[in-house]
Amino acid sequence: MKPTVLASILIAAVFATPASAQSIKLANVAELSGGGATVGTNWKNGIDLAIEDINAKGGVLGRKLEVTHADSQSNPGVARAQVQKALDNEPYVLLGPGYSGSVKVTAPLAAEAGIAQIMGGEAAELTQAGNKFLFRTSFGQQSSMPKVAKYINDELKAKSVAIVWVNNDFGKGGRDSISKEFVKYNIKVAADLSTEAGQADFAADVSKIKSAAPDAVFVYVNEEESARILKELKRQGVTVPLVGETTLVGQKVVELAGDAANGARGHVGLTTDAPVELIKAFREKFVKKYNYVPDHNGLKGWLAIYMIKATTEKMGKVDSKGFADALHGFTITAAKEPGILMDATFDANGDIDRQGFLVEIVDGKQVVKQVLPKLKN
């Protein structure tokens, strides 16, 4: 046989592979480098682990899942370009990004294409713009901040609080939401400190906090900056309670901040330390594969894939255009789909309702102090 004929047959065989044609194609755009690398890497690993898990059990409706990963470099401009590129390949569902700013600029593209987007952003405004294709994997700030403010008022009895926030969509959304809640409880904002993403030196910020002498400090910056400010707060001897959200008490923060993380408290929608058997099993599986304990973003990535599985099985077909409608108002129970880990309900805006946790870092570990039930049962 002539070499050219042989080559043609081989090429034809490669392009005609039936497994590739039958697989369900997903596209993930995440923060795999830059300031959000911790977020994106955990999210990606969670996705890969869930896909491996599902494919090993025969896939979804008998079809394997397949994902392509693209790096947004933690930059909204790059994220937009990557999402446009991903949508051009007509994925079944778009995954990511994790940063609210990147979600904000990419959501209109996915909506225009009629593709559901399951993302990790937490800024309150994301699901309040009437986008019918956007879904959360974690609580939005409008759900979590009232719980944090209630804890600061009821448990810590704080009358004045310093707010440290990162100057981006995520930080500003959190700062605005918590400030509103503080007004309800008559809590005074002793200092309102904006910081920059990627900021390395927090000496001056902490010095300002010390001057303001608040009863507690609310820290709402990304993971790496959380670690840096926790170290600086310890270095300058700030002893008042430090309260935040998932980004203050995540596994990566504990790893980076070491002893300085002890005593930090926060509300987390997802934690691998939760007293839930299915989450413990997930954690074991993740650690076995990646050799480190994931933070909540690893859980979010995993859950995104199981949201796709449960919704597709509910529809009984792989229908990209009908996916968003099927997920709105859908309650996925852990009894029926163990991969979802905890019962979760998705409302008409794409917001999620499920259990939450109040945790404290004790001896370098997250300790769940309180389990907060679903808002609507």
Added chain:
Amino acid sequence: MSNLLDLLIAGLATGAIYAIVAVGFTLLWQTSQTINFAQGEFVMLPAFLMLGAMNAGAPFWLAIVIGIGLSMLLLGLAFKMLLVDPMLRHGVLPLAIATMALAIGIKESAKQFYSAEASPFPSIVPAGDIAIFGRAVALQSIGVLAVAVLAVVGLTALLNRTSIGHQMQAAAQNPTVARIIGVPVERMIMLTFLINAFLVALASLLITPIYLAKFSNGEVLGQAAFIAAIVGGFNQIRGAIAGGLLIGVVDNLAAAYVSTQYRAAVPLLLLIAIILFRPQGIFGRAEERTV
């Protein structure tokens, strides 16, 4: 007042590290007209070399020795022989551009071969406070300041009080005459590159526990040190030291008393003012060249 003291000490500690890096800028410029735009990445890399050694099982002290040794080999010897020497004969600008490319290469390599995520890095100074004027001051700030000052004093003593230092200065000021009087100019230039590599490794050891080990650390450090060198005077070591300390303190005071949002702009405003009103820098010497 007490806050001012805290801010001054923290600013001086950070500024001292900028000063060490800025001194490297001036050393390379004086001896070989090299503007090293990869200087920030030179500070980032040794921390990863030390972490690599620790991951391979070396204790921290040994990892420091290995990290400094490898830095001198890669960022001193190899940098000069493989990049500076071949490029310098084409002029200062091609070399400057080549160092920009090197910066990207080092940054992406650290990300590729280690991690895109930040990693914790141990401190050579123990945690805790000491009392100064009745204020609890972090040992880490004092330690960083002390090591940085020691390094600068040591370098100044080497340059001003030893024969090798005098030969280095002669090689920097007039290489032709230095050669005539028997100074081994090439060896002196190589020594400068090795000293720069040692200084960046030291800066890496001091700053990484605060900044955390991350591939992108060089961007901030390189920019701060470059501004420091220009503000202080690019052709004077004492200028680089003063510039580094000044930038560290100004940055901290600006964040506390001007605005945390505009803190990054204040050193740049200082840079613009210096370029407009004293282009040679605070301690720099005006240079005139005939074509």
